[in-house]
Amino acid sequence: MTHLFVVAGIHIVNGRLLLARRPLTGDLPGLWELPGGKVEPGETPAEALVRELQEELGVVAVGPEPYAFRTVTHGERRLTLLFLAIRGILGTPRPLECLSVRQATRAEAPLLSLAPPDRDIVERLVAEGFRDTETVETPRLLERAREEGAYVFGSESLGEEPLTFVKRRDGRITRGLLVRTSQGPAAYENTCPHVPIPLDRDGESLLSEDGRHLVCNNHGALFDRETGLCVSGPCAGERLRPIPIAPEGDGVRLLP
Ligand code: FES
Numbered sequence: 001m002t003h004l005f006v007v008a009g010i011h012i013v014n015g016r017l018l019l020a021r022r023p024l025t026g027d028l029p030g031l032w033e034l035p036g037g038k039v040e041p042g043e044t045p046a047e048a049l050v051r052e053l054q055e056e057l058g059v060v061a062v063g064p065e066p067y068a069f070r071t072v073t074h075g076e077r078r079l080t081l082l083f084l085a086i087r088g089i090l091g092t093p094r095p096l097e098c099l100s101v102r103q104a105t106r107a108e109a110p111l112l113s114l115a116p117p118d119r120d121i122v123e124r125l126v127a128e129g130f131r132d133t134e135t136v137e138t139p140r141l142l143e144r145a146r147e148e149g150a151y152v153f154g155s156e157s158l159g160e161e162p163l164t165f166v167k168r169r170d171g172r173i174t175r176g177l178l179v180r181t182s183q184g185p186a187a188y189e190n191t192c193p194h195v196p197i198p199l200d201r202d203g204e205s206l207l208s209e210d211g212r213h214l215v216c217n218n219h220g221a222l223f224d225r226e227t228g229l230c231v232s233g234p235c236a237g238e239r240l241r242p243i244p245i246a247p248e249g250d251g252v253r254l255l256p
Contacts, residue, residue, distance in 0.1 A: 003078045007049045008036035008118065009061055010125065011086040012133045016103035017125065018089075020056060022115065023099055027074075030099065033115040034083065034122075045082045053089075056097045058249060060149060063087030063141045068124070072117050083121055088138040090145055090153055106130035152178055155185060155251030162206045162214060162225075164190055164198075167254060176243050177206065178252065179214060181226045185252050187245045188228045192216045193238035214240070 011018040020035040022028050037052040039045055046064045053061045064084035071080045093101045104112060106129075109122050125131075146153050147168045154163050155178055162179040175190040175198055190198045194216065200206055201217040208215050213222040213231065221233030228240035244255040 001073075001076055001078050003080070005039040005045070006036060006079050006081045006117075007039055007045045007052065008034035008081060008083050008121075009049050009053060009064065009086045010034055010067055010083055010121070010133055011061070011089055012125070012130055013089075013103075014132065015130050016105055017109050017122070017130065018093060018101065019104050019109070019112065020093075020095070020101050021099040023097075028115045030113070031115040032102075032104075032112045032118075034118050035093075035098070035101075036084075045084065049084050049086075053093075057091075057093040057101060058096050059089045059091035059093050060145055060151075061086045061089060062145045063137070068121060070117070070120070074117070079117065081117055085133040088134055088142045088145075090142060090149075147173075150253040150255075151248055152176075152187070152245070152252050152254065156249065158185055158251075160207065160211060164200055164206075169254070169256075174243070174254075176254075177214070178245075179206075179225050183226075184247075185245065186226070186228075187243035187252070187254070188214075188223075188240035189243060191241070192218060192221060192235065193230060193240070194219060194221055194233070194235035 019032045022031050024030050035056055039048040049064050050061050053059050064086050067083045067085040069082045095101050106126055147166050152165050162177045164177045167174045176187050177190045178185050178187045192199055199216040204217045206214050214225050221230050221235050223230050223240055230236050230238050245252040246255050
């Protein structure tokens with residue numbers, strides 16, 4: 001008999017539990033489950049959960065903590081399931097390796113066709129009142145996760161207005177901005193060559209009225225969004241420092 005270790009994530013926010021529907025082929029076809037999967041050799045359960053949710057739903061699970069475990073026999077396999085409460089999620093869950101996702105209420109969840117290994121846990125969550133797994137610590141955990149990962153959150157839906165971000169790289173803070181160009185997204189350090197402070201202030205737009213230039217909100221320098229070259233203002237002729245990026249999914253990540 002094979003023995004597998006499996007992790008599953010419990011994320012409840014505003015009284016809604018995140019569930020994923022299994023593909024119509026393979027094991028337990030079409031049933032709803034708590035998202036997760038097998039722990040690979042060398043992984044901790046928390047690392048496995050983070051990886052599985054990235055692959056399955058395109059999100060980053062933050063602050064997983066043990067909630068319950070159980071052992072079940074499924075055919076020729078013995079499964080040890082560890083359920084982890086997730087303190088927060090970065091990104092919007094979407095069905096990358098599952099059929100669909102939903103956020104089920106306390107009334108809806110028990111009525112769904114749930115995978116047998118998860119049914120008891122969902123019933124226990126219902127009995128406990130479907131308490132949110134997010135806590136007062138969640139915003140701080142999310143902020144930290146947003147800063148530490150290479151992926152630039154929000155880059156998947158980059159619009160005309162540049163996106164500012166903060167990253168911790170090699171032990172130092174990098175403030176950056178991501179902007180659309182004719183060649184795709186480009187990233188620059190969000191530090192003005194005139195005075196080494198960020199270009200943005202008080203939520204003002206970083207785009208000139210005609211949309212062709214980035215504007216430093218401090219003293220009005222204009223930068224060509226395609227090249228980062230300052231074309232007007234006190235630092236004319238100088239450039240915003242570029243940050244190397246690479247595509248990741250629908251967005252971008254910073255290169256080391
Ligand atoms: S700090 Fe940017 S123009 Fe002065």
